[in-house]
Amino acid sequence: MNSEVKAIIQKAEDTFQTAKFGFDDLTACGRRRRYSGLRNLIVFGRSVTFVIQNLKTPVGSDTFERWYGPIQEQMKSDVVMKYFVTLRNEILKQGKLPVSTSATININQGDMDKLGPPPPGASSFFIGDQLGGSGWIVELPDGSTENYYVDIPTSMADVQQHFTELPVPEDDELKSKPIEELCEYYLDKLEQILDSARSEFLGEQVEKVGKIRLPPYMRVVK
Numbered sequence: 608m609n610s611e612v613k614a615i616i617q618k619a620e621d622t623f624q625t626a627k628f629g630f631d632d633l634t635a636c637g638r639r640r641r642y643s644g645l646r647n648l649i650v651f652g653r654s655v656t657f658v659i660q661n662l663k664t665p666v667g668s669d670t671f672e673r674w675y676g677p678i679q680e681q682m683k684s685d686v687v688m689k690y691f692v693t694l695r696n697e698i699l700k701q702g703k704l705p706v707s708t709s710a711t712i713n714i715n716q717g718d719m720d721k722l723g724p725p726p727p728g729a730s731s732f733f734i735g736d737q738l739g740g741s742g743w744i745v746e747l748p749d750g751s752t753e754n755y756y757v758d759i760p761t762s763m764a765d766v767q768q769h770f771t772e773l774p775v776p777e778d779d780e781l782k783s784k785p786i787e788e789l790c791e792y793y794l795d796k797l798e799q800i801l802d803s804a805r806s807e808f809l810g811e812q813v814e815k816v817g818k819i820r821l822p823p824y825m826r827v828v829k
Contacts, residue, residue: 609809612662615661616662616808618658623801625647625651626652626654627648628647629645629652630644630794632645634787636756638754639738645706645786650698650699652793653691653692655800656800659800659801660675662808682796685796686775687773687792690773705771706771707768707769708735709768710734710765710766710767712734718763721763722759726743729744730744730746731744732744734764735766739767740766741764770786801813
């Protein structure tokens with residue numbers, strides 16, 4: 608039984624890692640894989656709990672439900688966790704990803720010089736496009752244009768993206784939180800479920816160094 612439990616938890620870990628790769632793409636400077644990263648995070652994040660539920664067979668239904676039942680109730684009562692389930696369903700069934708972009712701009716004369724020289728062919732500068740990025744519009748030799756993304760300091764423009772259909776009142780603080788922060792919260796909750804499963808069914812504790820979660824086979828020596 609122990610080997611089967613280990614295999615299931617490892618599959619859940621692998622699925623979780625794929626969701627974390629999505630977060631890496633979401634927060635990367637390049638921006639081009641931002642939406643695909645967000646989609647992967649949402650879809651594979653949801654799959655983590657699907658894989659975890661396979662533990663019901665080797666450990667027994669009653670044993671599994673005693674552990675998972677309270678966790679499931681917590682997820683149902685958590686508006687963010689519940690919304691990520693909704694997002695996953697909308698992505699798979701409708702291709703829908705309800706995200707909006709907002710920007711607070713405060714650019715003074717001479718600020719653009721701080722960004723360095725524009726790339727060859729640059730015709731104009733944009734702030735806060737549909738991917739939440741900023742940069743130069745570059746004209747290519749064939750007459751088409753391409754976005755060249757750059758990082759700009761928040762003192763010049765604070766660009767954020769939000770989930771527009773998060774089911775809370777408009778004045779709720781969750782409405783103002785950027786998608787990166789909510790995704791990080793979601794991944795952290797999934798990580799806690801994985802660590803709880805490893806502890807409950809394998810008797811293994813996962814250690815952290817700061818925010819870095821170590822693989823289960825690693826230990827901190829003090």
